Amino acid sequence: MVNLKIDGKEVTVAEGTNLIDAAEAVGVHIPNLCYMKGMKGIGACRLCLVEVEGSKAPVIACNTKVKEGMSILTATDKVVEIRKFVTDLIVSMHPLDCMTCTKAGTCNLQRYAYDFEIKESSFSRKKFGYPTDESNPFIKRDPEYCVLCSRCIRICKAQDTNVLEFAGRGVGAKVVTGNERPLQESGCTFCGSCIDVCPVNALLEADRWRRGREWEYGKTGSVCLSCGSGCSISVSTKDGSVIKINAGAPDGSVERTICAVGRFGFDSLNGEMRIAHPMKRVGGELQETTWDDALKTVAGHLKTAGSDAAIVSSAAILNEDSALLKKLAETIKTKNVDSTVSLYSSYDAMKSGGADIEHADLFLLAGIEPDQWKRVLPAIDAAVRKRVNNGAKLVVIHSGDPKIAAKASVFLKGDEVKMLMEIGQALIAKGAKAPKEMVEALAPVNPSDSAMTAADAFMAAKMPVILSAPSLYKAAANLSLIKGEAVAVPLEANAKGVVAMGLTSDGRKFNEIISSSTKALYAVGEIPVTKRPDTGFLVVQASHMTELATQADVVLPSTPALESEGTMIDWLGRVKKVNRACEPAGDAKPNSNIFMAVAEAVGASLKPVKDADVKKAAKTKAKVAFSAFKRDAAHDVDAEKFMNETNKMTVNGSRLLWLKELECAAVTA
Amino acid sequence: MSETPQKEEAPKKDMKDVLAAVENIKCMVQKSQKFVEEFLSEPMCGKCHPCALGSYEALVRLKRISAGIGKQEDVAAIQRIADDMLESSRCIKGKDTAKFLLNALKTEAFREHLEGHCEERECPAYVIYRVIPEKCVICGLCQDACKYNAIMGQKTVSYRSGYLPFEIRQKRCVKCGDCLPACPYGAIEVIEIKTGVLV
Numbered sequence: 001m002v003n004l005k006i007d008g009k010e011v012t013v014a015e016g017t018n019l020i021d022a023a024e025a026v027g028v029h030i031p032n033l034c035y036m037k038g039m040k041g042i043g044a045c046r047l048c049l050v051e052v053e054g055s056k057a058p059v060i061a062c063n064t065k066v067k068e069g070m071s072i073l074t075a076t077d078k079v080v081e082i083r084k085f086v087t088d089l090i091v092s093m094h095p096l097d098c099m100t101c102t103k104a105g106t107c108n109l110q111r112y113a114y115d116f117e118i119k120e121s122s123f124s125r126k127k128f129g130y131p132t133d134e135s136n137p138f139i140k141r142d143p144e145y146c147v148l149c150s151r152c153i154r155i156c157k158a159q160d161t162n163v164l165e166f167a168g169r170g171v172g173a174k175v176v177t178g179n180e181r182p183l184q185e186s187g188c189t190f191c192g193s194c195i196d197v198c199p200v201n202a203l204l205e206a207d208r209w210r211r212g213r214e215w216e217y218g219k220t221g222s223v224c225l226s227c228g229s230g231c232s233i234s235v236s237t238k239d240g241s242v243i244k245i246n247a248g249a250p251d252g253s254v255e256r257t258i259c260a261v262g263r264f265g266f267d268s269l270n271g272e273m274r275i276a277h278p279m280k281r282v283g284g285e286l287q288e289t290t291w292d293d294a295l296k297t298v299a300g301h302l303k304t305a306g307s308d309a310a311i312v313s314s315a316a317i318l319n320e321d322s323a324l325l326k327k328l329a330e331t332i333k334t335k336n337v338d339s340t341v342s343l344y345s346s347y348d349a350m351k352s353g354g355a356d357i358e359h360a361d362l363f364l365l366a367g368i369e370p371d372q373w374k375r376v377l378p379a380i381d382a383a384v385r386k387r388v389n390n391g392a393k394l395v396v397i398h399s400g401d402p403k404i405a406a407k408a409s410v411f412l413k414g415d416e417v418k419m420l421m422e423i424g425q426a427l428i429a430k431g432a433k434a435p436k437e438m439v440e441a442l443a444p445v446n447p448s449d450s451a452m453t454a455a456d457a458f459m460a461a462k463m464p465v466i467l468s469a470p471s472l473y474k475a476a477a478n479l480s481l482i483k484g485e486a487v488a489v490p491l492e493a494n495a496k497g498v499v500a501m502g503l504t505s506d507g508r509k510f511n512e513i514i515s516s517s518t519k520a521l522y523a524v525g526e527i528p529v530t531k532r533p534d535t536g537f538l539v540v541q542a543s544h545m546t547e548l549a550t551q552a553d554v555v556l557p558s559t560p561a562l563e564s565e566g567t568m569i570d571w572l573g574r575v576k577k578v579n580r581a582c583e584p585a586g587d588a589k590p591n592s593n594i595f596m597a598v599a600e601a602v603g604a605s606l607k608p609v610k611d612a613d614v615k616k617a618a619k620t621k622a623k624v625a626f627s628a629f630k631r632d633a634a635h636d637v638d639a640e641k642f643m644n645e646t647n648k649m650t651v652n653g654s655r656l657l658w659l660k661e662l663e664c665a666a667v668t669a
Numbered sequence: 670m671s672e673t674p675q676k677e678e679a680p681k682k683d684m685k686d687v688l689a690a691v692e693n694i695k696c697m698v699q700k701s702q703k704f705v706e707e708f709l710s711e712p713m714c715g716k717c718h719p720c721a722l723g724s725y726e727a728l729v730r731l732k733r734i735s736a737g738i739g740k741q742e743d744v745a746a747i748q749r750i751a752d753d754m755l756e757s758s759r760c761i762k763g764k765d766t767a768k769f770l771l772n773a774l775k776t777e778a779f780r781e782h783l784e785g786h787c788e789e790r791e792c793p794a795y796v797i798y799r800v801i802p803e804k805c806v807i808c809g810l811c812q813d814a815c816k817y818n819a820i821m822g823q824k825t826v827s828y829r830s831g832y833l834p835f836e837i838r839q840k841r842c843v844k845c846g847d848c849l850p851a852c853p854y855g856a857i858e859v860i861e862i863k864t865g866v867l868v
Contacts, residue, residue, distance in 0.1 A: 045718050046757045058756065078756065082719070085753040089722040123726045123746065148718070169715030171725040 005071040019061035020048055023074060030074050031083055031112050033090075033199050034149035035062040038252030039158065045149060046086055047112065049079045058082070084116040090147050092121035093128075093171065094200070101145075101201050105214040108199035109147055126171060135182040137206050137655040138190040138264055143174050146202040150175075152194035159257060160385040160407065161372065163188045175202070184662055189372045190260040191382070196247050205244050205264075212238040220581040221248050223493070223568055224262035225316040225561040226647055229379035230493035230570035231258045235266075235562060235581035242266045242562060242582055254358055254386045259378035261647060264655055266562060269585060271653025273544045275557040276586025286555060291587065291597070298522070298554050299601030301537040302332045305519035310336035310535075312513055313503065314525025314646065315492035318566035318578055319617070320609040321591035322494070322501035325524065328595045331604040335507030336518070340527055340646070341495045342510045344637040345470030345488065350499040351622035352473060354573035355465040355485035357383055362393040362461035364423075364454075366476040367416040367469035368489050369402040369639060375647075376639050380467070380489065380571070393461060395423075395454045410454040417631045420475045422447040424482075424629070426455030432482045435626045442629075458483065471635040474627045481626060489571055491642050497569035500617040501609075523548060524558070524591065528645035541594060544649035557588040564590045567614050575618045682711035684765055696791035697778035701747075701770060702731040708766050720763030723750045727770060734782050737794040737862065744779045785863025793844040796859050796868055800835045804856035807832055814851035817841050 003012050006019075009026045018041060020030050033045040041048075041062025048061040053071040058079050061072075073079075091113055098104050113119075130143040152175060153164045163186045167176045177186035194203045217236035224231045224245075232248035232255070245263050249255040268274070278294035279286040302309050311329050313322075322339070329337035341350060357363075363384050370381035381404060388394045388407055396408040397419040405411040412419040426447035428434050432455075434442075447455070458464055464484035468476035473488035480486035490496060508516065514533045521535040525542060532538055532551040540552040543560040565580045584590070589597075592608070599606045644651075651660055687707040694700040705728045715721040727750045730743040747770060755767035773779070781788055787795045800811075800820075809824035812835070819842040822835030837848075837857075848857050859868040 042716075043759055044716060046759070049757055082753050082757040085749065086718050086722075086757070089718065089726060092726070093722070124729050148721075170709065170713060170721035173715060173721075 002066045002068050002070075004066050004069065007072075007074055013066055015066070017066050019050060019059075019064050019066065019072060022066050023061065023072075028074055030061045031115070032062055033108055033112075033147055034151060036151055036154065036197060036252075038254070038256075039154060042150070042154075045147075047083050049082050050074045051076045051079055080116075083112070084118065087112045087116050088118055088121050089123055091118050092123035093126040094147065095144055096120065102204055102208050102213060103201040107201065128172075128174075130174065133182055134206065136184050136190070137658050138260065139183060139188075139192060139195060140204050140206045140208075141175075141183070142202055142204075144202075145200045146175055147200055148173050148175075149199060151197040151199065152203055155193045155197050158386050158389055159191070159193060159372065159382045160389070161187065161189055161191070164194065184659070187373070189375075189378070190264070190659060191257060191372065191378065192260065192263045193247070193257055193382075196256075208244065211243050217243060220579045221577070222562065222579045222581055223248075223570070223576045224258060224265075225493040225568065225578070226261045226265060226650060227375075227377060227643055228490045228492055228495065228571050229259075229377050230568060230576065231255065231262055231379045232576065233258060233262055237582055240582055242269060254383045255379065257379050257382040257386075259372065259375055260656060260659065261375060261650060262379075265647075265650040267655055268544065268650045268653030269560065269562060269582070271544070271649075273649055273653050274585055274588075275543065275545055275549070275555060276588065278557060278587065279552075279555040281553045286550070286552070291589075294554050294556060295597050295601040298539050298556070298598055299603075301520045301539075301553075302522065302598070303602050305334075305537070306332060307334050307336075308519035309334045309522065310508065310513040310518045310520070311338075311522045312510055312524070312527060312529075313337075313339045313498070314527050315339045315341045315490070315495040315498045316561070316646065317494060317498065317525055317591050318561075318564060318568055319494065319497040319501045319575075319614045320566040321524075321595065322498045322503040323609045323613065324592050324595040324599075324606055326501070326503045327606050328599050328602075331599050331602055331606070336505065336513055337503065338505035338508070338510040338513060339495075339498045339503050340492060340510060341490070341498055342505065342635075343528070344491050344635050344639075344642065345473075345495065346632055346635060347499050347504050348622055349470040349473035349488040349632070349635075350490060350496050351620070352477065352486060352488045352573070353621045353624075355467075355487050356463065357387065357465055357572070360387060360392060360463050360465035362395065362457055362464040362484075363387065364395045364397065364458070364464060364466045364476075364479070364484075365402075365404065365408075365468075366397045366420060366466060367399075367472040368467055369398065369400065369404070370489075371403050371640075373403065374640050376643055377489065377491075384467075393457045395457060397423075409457060410450055412448075412450055412454060416469075416472050417475050417629050419451065420472070420479065421445045421629045422451035423454050423458065424479055426451045427458060427479070427482050430455055430459055432459065434482050437626045438478055438481065441626075469636075469639075471632040471637075473632075475629045475631065477624045478626055478629065480624055486624065487572060491637070491639055492646065493570070494568040496571065496573060497567070497575075497614075497618075500569055500620065501614070502617075523552075526646050526649055528642060530645075541591070542649075543588065544653060546649060556594055557586065558594060559584045559588045559590045563588065566590075566592065567611070569618050573618065573621065575614060682707070684708075684712055684762055687712060694791065696787055696789035697773045697776050698731065698735050698782050698787070699789075699791045701773045702728065702735050704769055705731060705766065708762070712762055713766075714760070714762070717757075717759035717763070719754050720758035720760075720766070723754045723758075724763070724766055726750060734779065735792050735794060737782075737785070737792070739783060741783060744774070744783065747779075748774055785861055786866075787861075790868065795861055795863070796844060797839065797862050798837050798842055798844060798848065799858050799860060800837055801856050801858055802834055804854050805835050806854055806856070807835060808853070809835075810851050810853065811835065811848040811857060814847050816845070816847065817843055819843070820848065 043060040049058040133141040234248040370377040425445040466486040477486040540549040541556040751770035823833035
């Protein structure tokens with residue numbers, strides 16, 4: 001820890017902190033346009049110049065580290081004049097239309113112009129007449145507003161999407177894409193990270209015009225349940241509808257990325273496939289009905305079916321839902337209750353612990369293929385790439401050719417289990433301490449040169465993190481017995497919560513339920529099943545009219561995550577709060593409420609789940625012990641296909657459909 | 670302004686070349702303008718705002734002054750840009766440019782220019798070329814000497830009636846001075862526009 005004084009206020013911060021962050025700790029804001037928390041300061045805007053007592057020239061606060069005993073002054077006449085000067089220059093090349101600008105209220109330039117009393121620039125007005133790129137439904141780029149801070153370029157590069165770049169220097173500089181092509185032809189993933197960092201109106205959600213400004217929005221912190229990344233999001237709502245979604249992880253953390261699905265998928269809340277009312281099949285047709293009637297019908301069939309009834313659920317439901325669903329199964333006396341988790345993971349793997357990816361200095365990816373472009377665990381891909389671009393090492397073990405392998409210091413192509421064994425043996429050969437069984441099991445293995453290189457990197461790392469496919473978790477976790485943490489990465493947001501809350505099968509598993517014959521089947525959420533399984537009575541509880549729902553006997557409308565309240569456990573085992581951002585559409589009800597209502601109709605009463613139960617469940621983590629180097633082949637699954645199937649309704653019901661069609665066209669062309 | 674160093678070719682011009690380019694200019698306004706123009710053309714890296722945006726603005730102001738439409742506020746703006754650039758720009762190149770401007774501002778040149786006077790006679794916009802009708806004999810020698818066809822008129826031819834008096838078309842005149850030695854009668858004069866003083 002380092003002690004210093006900022007404007008006379010004593011502050012103690014960690015070593016290596018820069019002056020902007022240190023000042024923030026005592027509530028002093030040092031103006032800046034180009035600084036991004038968590039990234040290296042580049043000192044382009046010079047607004048953050050501060051004076052250090054005892055030194056002659058002012059220094060940039062964004063890239064100056066704290067020193068013991070330092071005393072800095074953030075608002076001397078000299079630095080304030082420089083800030084005014086730079087702001088004045090930028091205002092001279094910025095449109096003065098704050099009264100109609102969507103960014104009014106959150107615009108940093110507006111803030112500083114106000115602070116420095118710059119009504120109009122004292123310098124000559126410059127206008128460029130750049131065209132606006134409005135050719136996609138996601139991101140509007142208007143270079144007229146650009147203040148050349150390069151935040152968008154740097155965040156894009158940090159994530160390795162590399163779409164944006166500068167052309168020209170000085171006043172004539174402009175943020176461009178390769179050959180000035182529109183974004184959709186430049187390899188853009190439309191994750192929108194650039195929107196989050198733009199300090200002005202140069203990058204904005206495409207549909208924001210006249211849909212309210214920052215101060216009119218209600219803000220809700222929540223979690224996106226679209227995929228295994230389970231990203232924190234911040235939802236802005238106005239008059240009961242969602243206007244936009246931003247990344248919600250703390251500023252500066254590597255997890256502060258969300259993908260196009262998380263940011264723009266909310267359109268589907270009011271999409272035409274949304275189910276607003278309960279439905280019941282009458283004479284071969286699904287017809288609207290009342291909740292009472294629907295519940296009575298469902299309860300009747302479930303009760304009659306008893307132990308021949310089965311329940312399957314998606315793992316994108318909340319912890320509370322999971323616990324209640326399990327209890328509901330007990331109420332109707334069936335053991336056949338399972339979630340989609342068992343399609344891609346053993347229950348044990350989902351009890352794996354967490355890891356500190358923020359500080360990890362080596363990532364070992366075993367059999368997973370996070371990919372922002374294919375939208376497979378995009379936020380995990382971005383986080384790993386951010387860390388790697390910041391100096392962390394990357395070892396990729398995969399039998400295919402994942403895109404992230406190009407980023408790896410060592411890429412071991414081939415059978416993942418074999419590669420893990422080779423690394424294990426290489427580590428032992430290099431003198432790492434390992435359990436006796438492991439040493440014995442690996443004795444016959446002869447590591448390749450690249451495995452040796454990977455082992456070197458692993459040994460050198462202070463905090464290695466192993467991210468593995470659930471099917472490889474047991475094998476991969478063995479390495480964590482030597483060093484570091486191992487995490488099984490699920491494909492669905494709350495897979496770990498669903499398992500922790502006990503929604504696991506004591507009877508038939510998911511696949512067996514779908515492929516066998518049941519008297520009644522209760523399917524919850526968007527599950528990767530499109531054909532009606534052989535069942536006497538099919539209930540589908542979902543927010544959207546999935547293909548399965550169209551074949552159901554009763555359809556119960558549930559609320560998607562943005563309309564629900566509860567908790568989830570993300571891939572790193574952290575409990576996150578899911579908050580309701582807007583009211584349910586139509587008659588839709590949260591999953592838990594429906595489960596309780598069904599139970600009541602059956603003649604039992606379920607108590608709501610307490611927060612303490614969730615906390616307790618989240619704490620129980622399986623201890624890593626040596627197990628044979630084996631692949632859990634039953635749980636190998638094509639992640640891309642799985643995610644496409646479970647996100648179909650979100651994608652098809654939102655502007656993402658535009659992107660999907662474009663991608664399909666590109667593939668066929 | 671990007672954070673990652675790019676593989677760019679070494680700049681062809683550096684600050685030495687900029688200095689060399691302005692070496693022979695005597696008028697401080699012209700010299701400063703050329704200096705900033707040369708600086709912006711290559712050595713300016715554009716990595717920080719005060720220098721990248723400031724030197725561009727300084728050039729705008731310098732051009733106004735050398736075009737004869739400069740005002741006190743233009744000089745004040747250049748002064749402010751130079752002061753702040755010296756203090757806040759990121760590297761020595763920006764600071765050197767600021768220092769150059771500050772030194773230029775210390776001379777009398779800027780004040781004189783605002784009054785309409787270019788001591789070194791290097792600011793063409795400050796003067797006007799004129800034919801003195803009383804002295805002109807309509808010989809046409811100046812017309813032959815002018816490379817820019819800026820002198821209008823028709824010389825007298827023996828035994829023919831009619832002629833047009835000689836005049837200089839200001840729009841075409843580039844103030845090169847070639848006509849001055851061509852006139853055997855000293856019938857072309859140069860006057861400072863604002864002050865009306867004969868040069």
